[in-house]
Amino acid sequence: MNDLNPDExxxxxxxxxxxxxxxxxxxxxxxxxxxxxxPFAASPSQLAAEIKQLARKLGFDLxxxxxxxxxRFGEYVKTWLADGRAGSMxxxxxxxxxxxxxxxxxxxxxxxxxxxxNYHVPLEPVPAEKKRFHAKIARYALGxxxxxxxxxxLHDLADFIRAAVLGTRTKSGxxxxxxxxxxxxxxxxxxxxxxxxxxLDARVGSWLLLGSxxxxxxxxxxxxxxxxxxxCTRCIDACPTAAITEPYQLDASRCISYxxxxxxxxxxxxxxxxxxxxxxxxxxxxxxCPYNRDAAISLLPELQPRFKTGGIDVRDVLQMQPDDYRVNxxxxxxxxxxxxxxxxxxxxxxxxxxxx
Numbered sequence: 001m002n003d004l005n006p007d008e009x010x011x012x013x014x015x016x017x018x019x020x021x022x023x024x025x026x027x028x029x030x031x032x033x034x035x036x037x038x039p040f041a042a043s044p045s046q047l048a049a050e051i052k053q054l055a056r057k058l059g060f061d062l063x064x065x066x067x068x069x070x071x072r073f074g075e076y077v078k079t080w081l082a083d084g085r086a087g088s089m090x091x092x093x094x095x096x097x098x099x100x101x102x103x104x105x106x107x108x109x110x111x112x113x114x115x116x117x118n119y120h121v122p123l124e125p126v127p128a129e130k131k132r133f134h135a136k137i138a139r140y141a142l143g144x145x146x147x148x149x150x151x152x153x154l155h156d157l158a159d160f161i162r163a164a165v166l167g168t169r170t171k172s173g174x175x176x177x178x179x180x181x182x183x184x185x186x187x188x189x190x191x192x193x194x195x196x197x198x199x200l201d202a203r204v205g206s207w208l209l210l211g212s213x214x215x216x217x218x219x220x221x222x223x224x225x226x227x228x229x230x231x232c233t234r235c236i237d238a239c240p241t242a243a244i245t246e247p248y249q250l251d252a253s254r255c256i257s258y259x260x261x262x263x264x265x266x267x268x269x270x271x272x273x274x275x276x277x278x279x280x281x282x283x284x285x286x287x288x289c290p291y292n293r294d295a296a297i298s299l300l301p302e303l304q305p306r307f308k309t310g311g312i313d314v315r316d317v318l319q320m321q322p323d324d325y326r327v328n329x330x331x332x333x334x335x336x337x338x339x340x341x342x343x344x345x346x347x348x349x350x351x352x353x354x355x356x
Contacts, residue, residue, distance in 0.1 A: 044218070044219055044220055045220050047164055047165070047219065048065055048219045048220050050160075050164070051063075051065075051113060051157065051160065051161060051219075052065075054156075054157060054160055055113070055115050055157055058153040058156055058157060059117060059153060059300055060115040060116060060117050060153065060211075061116060061117055061118045061204055061208075061296070062115065062116040062190045062191065062201055062204065062208070063113065063114065063115045063116075063188075063190070064113075064114050064185070064188030064189040064190045064222040065111055065112070065113055065114070065188055065219050065220065065221055065222050066111070066112050066114060066184055066187035066188035066189075066221055066222065066224075067110070067111060067112070067187070067221055068102035068103055068106075068109035068110050068111055068112050068214060069102075070100055070101045070102075070103075071099075071100040071101070071180045071183055072183070073180075073183060074100045077096075077099075077100065077180075078096070081093050081096075084253060085250070085251045085252055085253055086252055086253070087252055087253035087258055087262065087263060088262065088263060088264065088265075089252065089258070089262050094178070095178040096178075098178040099178035099179065099180060100180065102179070102184075102214050105171060105177075105178060105179065105214055106169060106170075106171040106214045106215070106216065108169065108216040109171075109214045109215065109216060110215065110216055110217060110218040110219075111214075111215050111217055111218055111219040111221070112184050112188065112212055112213065112214050112215070113157070113161070113188075113212070113213040113215065113219075114181070114184050114185045114187075114188040114190050114210070114211075114212050115150075115153075115154070115157075115190070115210070115211045115212070115213075116185065116190050116191065116199065116201070116204075116208040116209065116210050116211075117146075117149070117150060117208065117209045117211075117298075117300070117303075118204050118205070118207055118208060118209075118295075118296050118297075118298045119139065119140050119143070119146065119207050119208070119209050119298055119303050120139065120205060120207035120292075120295045120296060120297055120298055121139070121142065121143070121297060121298055121303060121304055121305055122297060123305065123308065123309055123310040124308045124309050125309070126309045126310075126311070127309075130309075130313065132353060133313050133314050133315050133350075133353060134277065134309065134311045134312075134313065134314070134353075135277055135278075135279035135311050135312055135313070135314040135317065135345075135346065135349045135353075136276075136277045136278050136279060136280075136283075136310060136311045137278075137279060137280045137281065137307055137310060137311050137312060137334070138257065138278075138280060138281025138282060138283050139207060139283050139286075139305075139310065140207075140209065140281070140333065141280055141281055141332065141333040141334050142303075142305035142306060142307055142310060143302055143303035143304055143305055143306065144302040144303070144331045144332065144333075145331055145332055145333045145335070146174070146209045146303075146333060147174050147175075147176070147333070148331065149209075149300070149302045149303070150174050150209060150211045151172075151174060151211075153211075154172040154173075154174070154211050154213060155172065157172075157213060158170040158172050158213050158215075161213065161215055161217060165217055168215060168216055168217045169215065169216045170213055170214065170215045170216075170217075171213070171214045171215075172211065172212065172213045172214070173211070173212055173214075174209075174210075174211050175210065177212075179212045179214070181210045181211075181212050182197070182198075182199050182210065184212055185199050185210055185212075185225075186199065186224060186225050187224050188221075188222050188224075189222040189223050189224055189225050190208075190210075190225065191204075191206075191208065191225050192225040192226060192227045192228065192229070193227075193248065194206065194227075194229050194235070194248075194289070195229050195232070195233065195235055195236060195244065195247040195248055196235035196236075196239075196244055196250075196285035196286070196289070197244070197248060197249075197250045198285070198286060200228070200229075200289070200291055201225075201291075202228055202291060203296065204295065204296045205286075205289070205291050205292040205294075205295030205296065206286050206289055206291060206292055206295075207286065207292065207295055207298075228291075229247075232290065233247070234288040234289065234290070235284075235285035235286075235288060235289060237288075238284050238285060238287075238288045239284060239285055240256070240274035240275075240276065240284065241254045241255065241256060241259075241271055241274045242254060243255040243256070243258075244285065254271070255282070256271075256274070256275055256278050256281070256282035256284070257281045257282045259271055259275065260275065260278060260279065260280055260281060260282070260337075260345045261280065261281060261336055261337055264341060266344070267344070267345075267348060272348050272351065272352070273352060273355075275345075275348055275349065275352065276349075276352055277311070277349055277352065277353065278345075278349070279311070279312065279314065279317065279342070279345045279346055279349050280334055280337070280342065280345065306332070314346050314349050314350050314353065315350075317342055317343060317345075317346040318343060318346050318347070318350065320339060320342075320343070322339055325339040325342070
C-alpha cells in the first residue's frame with residue numbers, strides 16, 4: 001500500500017527493526033522467511049497463551065484478544081465528528097471505514113491482539129524556589145516518544161504470530177493508525193473505558209499506552225472488561241474546561257491536551273485561565289482517579305522522565321532557541337508540536353503563574 005502509515009506494519013513489508021533487547025524472544029528481521037519458528041502450538045488456545053506470554057516478555061503489562069468485528073459505536077463516532085467535537089483533528093475522519101471496520105483495514109481480519117504498557121513513573125518534588133515558574137507536562141511525554149518504544153515490540157509480536165501459522169497476515173498500529181484502540185482494548189479485557197474516556201485497569205490504573213495487532217488468524221477471545229467506575233464522577237468534576245460533557249463523552253475541542261497539542265491556532269481566551277500550569281497535555285482527569293492512587297510503576301528505562309519533576313521552567317521555554325529545542329526534545333513525544341506552539345502555550349502558562 002502506497003499510503004502505509006509508518007506506525008503501521010503489515011505482512012509483506014520489510015522493516016529493519018532494531019531488536020528490543022538481547023532477551024527478546026524474537027529479534028527483528030528483513031525477510032519473513034528468516035523469522036525463527038516458535039514452539040509448535042497444539043491448539044489455538046495454546047497459541048493465544050504463547051502470544052500473551054511473549055507480549056509480557058516484550059514489556060507489555062496487559063494483553064488481550066478480541067474479534068475483528070466492526071465497531072459498535074460507528075454511528076456515534078460519525079455524529080461526534082460531524083458535531084465538531086474533534087476540533088481541528090480532521091485526520092480522525094480520514095479512513096473512517098477502516099477505523100470502524102478492522103476488515104477494511106486488513107482484509108480477512110479475524111482477531112485483534114490488544115496490548116497496553118504502563119507509563120506511570122514517580123516524580124520528584126518541585127523545589128520551592130522553582131515552583132513559581134514550573135510548567136507541567138503530561139506524564140506520557142516525560143520519557144522517550146512512546147511510538148518508538150511500542151512499534152518495535154509490536155513488530156516482534158507480529159513476526160511471532162505470522163511465523164506460528166504460515167499464511168497469516170498481520171497489520172499493527174499505535175495511536176496514529178485507523179484503529180478504534182480503546183474500544184478494542186475494552187472488548188479484549190485489557191481494561192474498561194472510563195468516564196474520562198481513558199482505558200482503566202483496576203490493578204495497573206489508567207496510565208496506559210495502547211497498541212494493536214489486527215490479524216487474519218482466528219484466536220480464542222477474552223472476556224470484555226467490566227466497567228468499575230460506579231457512581232464516581234471525580235474526573236468529570238475536576239476537568240477545568242468541562243471537556244467531559246457527561247460520563248464517557250468527551251468534547252475534545254475543549255480538552256487541555258487537545259488545545260495545547262493538536263490545536264495549532266491561537267487558543268481561545270476562555271481557555272487561558274483553565275489551562276493553568278499545563279504547557280503540554282494534561283493529566284487532571286487521571287490524577288484524580290481513585291484507581292491511580294496506588295498505580296503500578298514502570299521500570300522501563302525509555303519511559304523514565306527526562307524532566308524529573310514532571311515539568312519545565314516556563315522561562316526556559318520562552319527563551320528557547322530552535323537548536324535548544326532540537327537538543328532538549330530529541331526522541332520526545334513533545335516534538336509533536338513545533339517550538340512556536342510550545343512558546344504559545346508557555347505564554348499562557350506564564351500569565352497564569354504570575355497571576356497566582
